[in-house]
Amino acid sequence: MLFVPDHIRGLIFDCDGTLVDSMPLHWTCWHDTFAAFGVSCPHDFLEDLKGVPTDGILRRYNDRFGTSIDVWAFTEEKEKRARELLLTVQPIRLVTDVVDRYHGILPMAVASGGPSATVTLSLRVVGLLDRFVTVVTADDPVKPKPSPDIFLEAARRIGIPPEFCQVFEDADMGIQAAHEAGMIATDVRHYL
Helix, strand or coil, X not given: CCCCCCCCCEEEECCECCCECCHHHHHHHXXXXXXXXXXXXXXXXXXXXXXXXXXXHHHHHHHHHCCCCCHHHHHHHHHHHHHHHHHHCCECHHHHHHHHHHCCCCCEEEECCCCHHHHHHHHHHCCCHHHCXXXXXXXXXXXXXXXXXXXXXXXXXXXXXXXXXXXXXXXXXXXXXHHHCCCEEEEHHHCC
């Protein structure tokens, strides 16, 4: 069971790989989309950038591998594929149990590097969308992880000072962002 300290007054959750078991689906989307654009991408490259929005990953890919893939076209194609696959996404019970346990007790938010449409779809499919006061995504005007901005914005929206927030995350960049925001970071990978 995941622990929430007594002094915590607000909970913030990453979505992909934390609330929903979507990472295998996203890896499929990434690799299939790269293939559709006639290239391949090392899985380690994607793993290292987990939590970064699609456009940011593709810009880094273009820089690193000397390609000039159209960022907008790639992002549209990848997200279209993701929306189709996410209709089968399953919750990560260890984490959603925390949501169930604290629903109506503590304000909760989602802070995800994914686009609003796919994050909202994932939460809707697993029946969690109505549990959160707010959902902050890559479509909001905040810097992506590892910047703390997305978590600070989530805390602002739920009205809880950062030092009283706990973040649940599954990516190194997200853990770094939570620490930089002055929040307790729980790496759910240690419990799965």
